[in-house]
Amino acid sequence: MKKILAVTACPTGIAHTYMAAEALAQAAAQKNVEIKIETRGAVGVENPLTPEDIAGAHAIIIAAETDVEEARFVGQAIFKVAIAEAIKDPGKVIDAAVNLEPAKTNDINQAAKNKEERKSQITGPYKHLMTGVSYMLPLVIAGGLIIAVSFVFGIEAFKEQGTLAEALMTIGSGSAFALMVPILAGFIAFSIAEKPGLAPGMIGGMLAAKIGAGFLGGIIAGFLAGYVVQFMKENIKLPKNFAGLVPILIIPFIGSAIVGLLMIYVIGTPVKAIMDGLSAWLANLGVANAALLGLVLGAMMAFDMGGPVNKAAYTFAIGLLGTGFYGPIAAVMAAGMTPPLGLWLATLLAPKKFLSEEREAGKAAGVLGLSFITEGAIPFAAADPFRVIPSIMVGSAVTGALSMVLGATLRAPHGGIFVLLIPNAVGNLGMYVLSLLVGTVVTAVILSIVKKNKATV
Amino acid sequence: MKIMDIINDNTVFIGLDVNSQEECLKVMAEGMKKAGFVSDITTYLAAVKEREAKGSTGIGFEVAIPHGKSDGMVAPGLAFARLKTPIDWNSLDGSPVHLVFLIGVPQAAAGDEHIKILIALSRKLIHSEFREALLAVKSPTDLYQILQDI
Numbered sequence: 001m002k003k004i005l006a007v008t009a010c011p012t013g014i015a016h017t018y019m020a021a022e023a024l025a026q027a028a029a030q031k032n033v034e035i036k037i038e039t040r041g042a043v044g045v046e047n048p049l050t051p052e053d054i055a056g057a058h059a060i061i062i063a064a065e066t067d068v069e070e071a072r073f074v075g076q077a078i079f080k081v082a083i084a085e086a087i088k089d090p091g092k093v094i095d096a097a098v099n100l101e102p103a104k105t106n107d108i109n110q111a112a113k114n115k116e117e118r119k120s121q122i123t124g125p126y127k128h129l130m131t132g133v134s135y136m137l138p139l140v141i142a143g144g145l146i147i148a149v150s151f152v153f154g155i156e157a158f159k160e161q162g163t164l165a166e167a168l169m170t171i172g173s174g175s176a177f178a179l180m181v182p183i184l185a186g187f188i189a190f191s192i193a194e195k196p197g198l199a200p201g202m203i204g205g206m207l208a209a210k211i212g213a214g215f216l217g218g219i220i221a222g223f224l225a226g227y228v229v230q231f232m233k234e235n236i237k238l239p240k241n242f243a244g245l246v247p248i249l250i251i252p253f254i255g256s257a258i259v260g261l262l263m264i265y266v267i268g269t270p271v272k273a274i275m276d277g278l279s280a281w282l283a284n285l286g287v288a289n290a291a292l293l294g295l296v297l298g299a300m301m302a303f304d305m306g307g308p309v310n311k312a313a314y315t316f317a318i319g320l321l322g323t324g325f326y327g328p329i330a331a332v333m334a335a336g337m338t339p340p341l342g343l344w345l346a347t348l349l350a351p352k353k354f355l356s357e358e359r360e361a362g363k364a365a366g367v368l369g370l371s372f373i374t375e376g377a378i379p380f381a382a383a384d385p386f387r388v389i390p391s392i393m394v395g396s397a398v399t400g401a402l403s404m405v406l407g408a409t410l411r412a413p414h415g416g417i418f419v420l421l422i423p424n425a426v427g428n429l430g431m432y433v434l435s436l437l438v439g440t441v442v443t444a445v446i447l448s449i450v451k452k453n454k455a456t457v
Numbered sequence: 458m459k460i461m462d463i464i465n466d467n468t469v470f471i472g473l474d475v476n477s478q479e480e481c482l483k484v485m486a487e488g489m490k491k492a493g494f495v496s497d498i499t500t501y502l503a504a505v506k507e508r509e510a511k512g513s514t515g516i517g518f519e520v521a522i523p524h525g526k527s528d529g530m531v532a533p534g535l536a537f538a539r540l541k542t543p544i545d546w547n548s549l550d551g552s553p554v555h556l557v558f559l560i561g562v563p564q565a566a567a568g569d570e571h572i573k574i575l576i577a578l579s580r581k582l583i584h585s586e587f588r589e590a591l592l593a594v595k596s597p598t599d600l601y602q603i604l605q606d607i
Contacts, residue, residue: 042562085549088550
């Protein structure tokens with residue numbers, strides 16, 4: 001359907017602006033034409049036309065006797081009419097606009113427009129999540145690949161002060177990965193509450209990282225900040241002279257304090273309890289039942305990728321490594337590699353179920369998976385948590401259990417594919433690789449089944 | 458927000474008997490002064506006429522909405538007249554005017570709740586059911602009832 005836009009404005013801004021808007025809206029409704037009308041009157045600009053509106057418009061009606069910032073309509077089909085005419089004969093004005101030849105747009109514009117349309121179909125919390133993920137994605141890729149390069153110099157090379165490996169680790173892990181959760185949370189909040197949401201969101205995200213709540217904590221922080229700020233925007237009413245203080249003083253100050261305190265006291269406390277509880281439970285479980293332990297550790301590694309559950313499993317395995325049990329750390333590492341590897345394989349098996357951006361990210365995820373940088377799976381998990389997280393948990397649980405049962409061992413705490421090349425670092429190498437492969441395939445197959453098709457390929 | 462803040466019995470003229478636009482505006486503006494909306498009739502009417510000179514506020518369908526933003530206004534106000542005999546208003550569609558809403562706002566007023574009412578009224582006037590209801594009012598109370606809902 002052709003979408004028509006209109007702008008109405010008059011010098012007094014009390015009568016004609018709104019009568020014209022009403023008349024056009026009424027006529028458009030009668031003719032079943034979709035219309036959006038911006039009014040510029042005594043109460044300011046209302047229902048403003050966004051760049052997306054303008055890009056997607058068939059034609060724009062200007063019924064105005066004052067400035068309407070026409071520069072933003074360059075390249076669009078415009079129908080100018082006296083405001084009185086729009087009131088007197090709105091039907092004719094609508095017809096004229098509908099019959100206008102649309103302005104010629106080149107293919108790039110068209111593509112951008114289509115993309116906008118597609119994005120605009122995604123709404124609600126899912127849209128906010130996607131916004132956060134798409135801003136986070138470059139950080140995951142930058143950090144992950146730079147860390148992987150650091151491993152090339154040796155798994156522990158970054159521990160040497162002043163080396164290139166250390167510099168790369170500082171860039172990748174100390175900076176890019178450190179920004180990941182704040183940016184995710186910040187832009188989720190931004191998507192909900194626009195600019196005022198960004199600062200409280202990023203602060204909440206930073207705290208999520210600090211309290212060890214990982215990216216799931218970051219998602220919570222983002223939604224928390226977004227809705228808190230949105231609520232403040234809608235409900236704090238100050239006298240006109242002070243209204244400007246809301247976005248620049250009150251929201252940053254009070255909004256961030258509310259979000260921050262909630263993160264520390266309401267989210268932080270249970271997170272710590274979960275970690276402590278899981279650690280105690282794992283210690284209790286012991287190493288007696290190898291298959292069960294591998295299964296549990298694997299699933300935990302994939303659950304929140306850097307969050308409390310993942311950390312509890314990893315710390316437990318590291319602890320055992322110190323006391324001479326090499327099986328659990330092998331299971332943990334393999335289980336941490338399968339989520340990004342499985343996602344990479346899934347983008348190849350079922351490309352239609354991923355956005356083009358995600359398919360590209362899939363290639364990087366493959367490299368990150370090989371390097372035991374589980375974070376490579378986070379953008380996928382954050383964008384579609386209820387389908388992706390269970391899928392990768394199953395795959396990782398299978399890998400963890402197989403690795404334990406088949407007797408694979410590992411004498412290094414990290415390193416992914418790079419340690420496999422070091423002689424004697426891995427015991428039962430063939431079986432270890434087999435567990436990895438099986439888990440990766442299981443992850444990818446489940447993902448291919450449970451993920452939904454994306455509307456456009 | 459109450460409609461009675463911007464209109465009252467002093468500014469409602471049902472069956473007003475006037476012969477010209479000039480006379481109509483004068484009578485209505487005097488009512489607005491009596492109601493306390495206008496402090497300086499001359500300044501206010503000058504603003505209204507200046508607006509009228511830029512283009513008729515006879516918007517068609519027998520309705521006119523003369524209006525002015527002026528220092529002569531103390532508070533936003535509204536006057537309503539249903540004319541006994543329709544008069545010429547250089548309307549957009551050439552038809553004589555039967556219903557007149559005279560609107561006044563102080564120069565400084567913007568973003569005010571009262572202005573929102575006037576805006577809502579302007580929007581409503583486009584709808585024929587609303588105009589028919591106005592043509593049928595018998596008393597100021599009838600009018601307030603109709604305006605209450607906008």
